[in-house]
Amino acid sequence: MATRVDVEELKPGLIIFRRSEVKKRRNWYCRIKLPGEDRYKSVSLRTPDITAARERAFDQDVDVRFRIKHNVPIFDRPFSDIAEDYIKLQDARATVGEITKHRAVVVASIIRAQLNRYVGSTQISLVTEERWKGYPMWRRADAIERAKVQAEKTAEAEKLAAEAKERGEPPPRQIRTVGKDGKTIPKPRTATGKVSDATIRYEMTIFRSVMSYAASKKFIPDDKAFRGKLPLAKVRREEFTPEEYKTLYTEARTWVKATTTQRDDSVWLRNMARNFMLIMCNTGMRPTEAKNLRWRDVDSQKDDQGRTVVVLSVRGKNKARNLVAASNVANYLERVRDAAKAKGPDDHVFTNYDGSPTTSLYAGLIENLLTKTKLLMSSSGSRRSTYCFRHTYATFRLTEGVDVYFLAKQMGTSVKMIEDHYGHITPVKNAARILQGFEEWKALPTSAQTEA
Incomplete structure (x- = not known):
């Protein structure tokens, strides 16, 4: 371990010294305390002569103070x-x-x-x-x-x-x-x-x-430090359209039974992937939250009108929250529980065939399903993943007129994020309000609304 020897203080905050581990060239070094900070800068003075070392040390001290005054970096190291x-x-x-x-x-x-x-x-x-x-x-x-x-x-x-x-x-x-x-x-x-x-x-x-x-x-x-905006535009989040989603969940039933392998777990895993897809599209959970979900986090309650509401306590992004889902999610979760080999309170909801927690969230199977249904690539040409289920949930909820504030709370995000990434939906959602007053946009008769 290196130690300082022959230490001499030239003034408060400035010393010169030699290093004990250097035997051949007994050069001097200086150490300068940065004013107002508990930090130091050490510099090799590149001379064994003490008189020259003192002069160079004072020069280095002046240089440091000049850099501080003119906002010039004191230290310089490579980016790596x-x-x-x-x-x-x-x-x-x-x-x-x-x-x-x-x-x-x-x-x-x-x-x-x-x-x-x-x-x-x-x-x-x-x-x-x-x-x-x-x-x-x-x-x-x-x-x-x-x-x-x-x-x-x-x-x-x-x-x-x-x-x-x-x-x-x-x-x-x-x-x-x-x-x-x-x-x-x-x-x-x-x-x-x-x-x-x-x-x-x-x-x-x-x-x-x-x-x-x-x-x-x-x-x-x-x-x-870089303060400018990123030069690339934000990538739009890819959701499934209602028609695509209908194709996805309809074709999934056939896909489950269409496996060509003879393994016992093949149909079981496809069923799990199908139920996982349905749960994600109907809750808006993040994949990390689904990965952490355990059976103790699943609860069923009644609202003030007696309807069944599923309450999920999810954890992800170092935060925890409760989200709610309709009774159809309760059915999907019941199918998962019936098929699972591990269904205790501390067991994970989404597991492998042997009951161990899944780390992939059936990503390979989901990709296979999306490929079979020709939905792997979006209309913009980007590749879809399990995260698209969350975007689909957000899009459908906004289209149905859910308030942005309540949706942000449900999804564990901010109103700004919803507006930034799903702002293209809100004009359609609020068409009646936006177009109010135009001659061509009048309220429909009550009978027509009933028929619609």
């Missing part, structure tokens, strides 16, 4: 170093429950796999907002290049495998499809050369967060 400190902070936040461990892992992955390749070696003070805004172009070009490289490697591997087959030899180890244990080796994901706007936006928010962290630690001035 600051980003690693930010990753450690996220790990610490995950440990105490401020964020999920999954989010901390994702943040670290994006920084190390993408951001560091873009600006990792650049000094943090030289990373400008222009570099940040130029990230989408670099990211897309990089994806195209990586897809090209992967395609070339795949072609070469296939060629080598074909040559080995002609010689009667096993394929090279890097392209074998079966391991020594006899298990199939999963193929690496094929690089498509495309990156979605949503992915780039998310990566840019992490980029901006690292820069804000650097500003908070005085590595850059506050005005160097």
